[in-house]
Amino acid sequence: MKPPISLDELHEIIGLNFIWKNDRYIAIEIIDQPPALIAQKCHPDHAIQSDVHGRAHREVSTTISIPVLVEDGSRLHPEFLLIKF
Numbered sequence: 001m002k003p004p005i006s007l008d009e010l011h012e013i014i015g016l017n018f019i020w021k022n023d024r025y026i027a028i029e030i031i032d033q034p035p036a037l038i039a040q041k042c043h044p045d046h047a048i049q050s051d052v053h054g055r056a057h058r059e060v061s062t063t064i065s066i067p068v069l070v071e072d073g074s075r076l077h078p079e080f081l082l083i084k085f
Contacts (some may be wrong), residue, residue: 001037001073001076003069003073004069004074004075004076005035005068005076006033007030007032009038010030010035010037010068011030012026013027013028013030013037014027014028014029014030015050016028016085017042017085018039018083018084018085019083019084020039020064020066020082020083020084023041023042023043024041024042024043024054025039025040025041025064026033026039026040026042027039028040028063031065034067034068034069034071035068035069036065036066036067036068037065037066037068037080038063038064038065039063039064040061040062040063041061041062041063041068066079066080066083067079067080068080
């Protein structure tokens with residue numbers, strides 16, 4: 001069974017801006033297994049990253065992971081379908 005989107009097509013998304021759940025993101029990476037789109041929020045909405053001891057260390061941009069396919073790989077995941085390019 002051929003998946004509804006190939007890894008090559010997903011890699012073409014890297015660097016594109018999109019809207020997902022009313023926030024603007026930029027695609028920064030594709031995870032191959034299971035397929036997922038990693039994106040960074042474009043607006044200055046930073047999270048505090050802690051060090052190994054749990055102390056606040058630095059501010060980092062918020063990143064998200066959006067699944068591409070449903071578990072059996074037969075169709076696009078509903079969360080991925082919410083992306084608007």
